[in-house]
Amino acid sequence: MPDKSIRRISFDPDIATRIDLLRFVMIFGIVILHTPQYVNIADVGNSWFDLFKAFFQSAVFRCTVPVLTTISGYLLFKAGLDREYRKLAGKKVRSLAIPFLTCNGLLAAALYLIQSAYKLPVSYQLYPFNAGIMLDGALGLTQGPVNYPLHFIRDLFVLTLLSPLLGLLLRRAAFSGLLLLTVIFWFNFDGFFILRKEMPIMFYLGGLVAIKDWNLRFLDRHARLCVVIFLTLCASIVILKIQNTTYLRLVSPLLVWPATSMLSNTHAGKWLARRAKYSFFIFLLHAPLLLASFMVYKQLPAFLPYELYWFAAPFIVVGLLVAIYKFGMLYGSINFCRLFGIPAARLKVVAK
Numbered sequence: 001m002p003d004k005s006i007r008r009i010s011f012d013p014d015i016a017t018r019i020d021l022l023r024f025v026m027i028f029g030i031v032i033l034h035t036p037q038y039v040n041i042a043d044v045g046n047s048w049f050d051l052f053k054a055f056f057q058s059a060v061f062r063c064t065v066p067v068l069t070t071i072s073g074y075l076l077f078k079a080g081l082d083r084e085y086r087k088l089a090g091k092k093v094r095s096l097a098i099p100f101l102t103c104n105g106l107l108a109a110a111l112y113l114i115q116s117a118y119k120l121p122v123s124y125q126l127y128p129f130n131a132g133i134m135l136d137g138a139l140g141l142t143q144g145p146v147n148y149p150l151h152f153i154r155d156l157f158v159l160t161l162l163s164p165l166l167g168l169l170l171r172r173a174a175f176s177g178l179l180l181l182t183v184i185f186w187f188n189f190d191g192f193f194i195l196r197k198e199m200p201i202m203f204y205l206g207g208l209v210a211i212k213d214w215n216l217r218f219l220d221r222h223a224r225l226c227v228v229i230f231l232t233l234c235a236s237i238v239i240l241k242i243q244n245t246t247y248l249r250l251v252s253p254l255l256v257w258p259a260t261s262m263l264s265n266t267h268a269g270k271w272l273a274r275r276a277k278y279s280f281f282i283f284l285l286h287a288p289l290l291l292a293s294f295m296v297y298k299q300l301p302a303f304l305p306y307e308l309y310w311f312a313a314p315f316i317v318v319g320l321l322v323a324i325y326k327f328g329m330l331y332g333s334i335n336f337c338r339l340f341g342i343p344a345a346r347l348k349v350v351a352k
Contacts, residue, residue: 022260028282032057034148058245059235065152067252077211143192170207201250226256278322
């Protein structure tokens, strides 16, 4: 996930705005992606709502992890952080590992206590206690953690620790390194080391763009065509009920990035970019709130349509988390910043 490394790089304002814009849009897309209930593409109905929901949950926002991973790789290698390993490791422990362990550890403990007293319809069953299941829930060792979206942070942290080796490949044998990485991770020769097989490839590709200093505006003149291609691919997934979205995930950064050139200088684009500071906090905590919102919805009167819940839940959850973030920054302690990977300096700025 893009982080504060952007501050170390001499971007022109337009590129920085485009990166920030994508950060917020992709995170909001992840919230939509995870809004209950998930429906397998093979079981999608033919109503307008079923098709609309599937278009975004089974297609459009499947691009979120690849896009964010590519940007993360780009920022890290553009800043040269792979050559400052001690500084990089300390930075990522604070900005990735601690928030990950906090959110998963506290949620796993709370879930264990709740399940010891009540039946809770979630996929993770932590009670009765099993060390292996608890470690997976809290740390994501062999499968996704209990706060399931955070497998992304888990994998990104591992890739960050690998970045000096990846940087060596990028500078000495860039394309051979890409082939080697693809073989190792795509065919799962790494076992449980990385949970999402496309992430090392996209992270490396982001680094490749940075190290080779490729022109980030190269495809801007074809931005509209890229959007049409992307939406056509997404529509084909829904219409043909395609289960395997690998091809979409692999090409999505290439198609989505040029589209930001059409937004970055608009009022809407700048408004979205200014909200990038909330992205990481929203990502960390949106899943438990979405689950809670769905449990509340199921207790509401039956005449309230599910369609209303599905449209409203992402905005309610994001709005609530933004409010919590602002409250924590204004009235919270330094520990609030540390737990959620927020630079302590920002607390002082906001508090003024």
